[in-house]
Amino acid sequence: LLSKYSKAWTKAFQGLHSVSGIIDNNLYEAFNSSIVDSWKYNYGPLMKKKFDDTKKEGVDWKRKSGIEPVLPPIEKKMPGRPKKNKRKAKNEPKKVNYGQLNRAGLIMRCRKCGGEGHNRKSCFQANTTGS
Numbered sequence: 001l002l003s004k005y006s007k008a009w010t011k012a013f014q015g016l017h018s019v020s021g022i023i024d025n026n027l028y029e030a031f032n033s034s035i036v037d038s039w040k041y042n043y044g045p046l047m048k049k050k051f052d053d054t055k056k057e058g059v060d061w062k063r064k065s066g067i068e069p070v071l072p073p074i075e076k077k078m079p080g081r082p083k084k085n086k087r088k089a090k091n092e093p094k095k096v097n098y099g100q101l102n103r104a105g106l107i108m109r110c111r112k113c114g115g116e117g118h119n120r121k122s123c124f125q126a127n128t129t130g131s
Contacts, residue, residue, distance in 0.1 A: 110123050112125070113125050
């Protein structure tokens with residue numbers, strides 16, 4: 001926006017969503033050419049100087065150490081189709097959600113007859129309704 005004509009960019013390049021901005025102290029800040037000009041001549045050179053100084057310090061720091069930077073290892077594409085998940089061994093425990101217990105090794109009991117290996121729905125004994 002600074003490269004555009006500063007007296008006309010406020011109306012031409014702002015949409016309906018950004019006509020004005022609200023600052024913390026509830027004042028509306030309207031961007032106009034006087035604000036842009038004051039920033040360009042007062043704060044612009046200061047910010048550029050600060051940026052250039054930090055850039056020079058960073059370059060000097062790298063030269064002073066004399067140590068070459070360590071590069072990451074080269075990534076090689078492995079042959080074959082990538083696996084979606086790790087293949088688990090048969091003796092590895094299965095993933096259980098938090099708060100739930102694993103039911104492996106439990107014996108299923110029938111509520112109707114008390115027998116093992118089946119449930120109430122598949123109970124093979126005759127319905128005994130006694131009263």
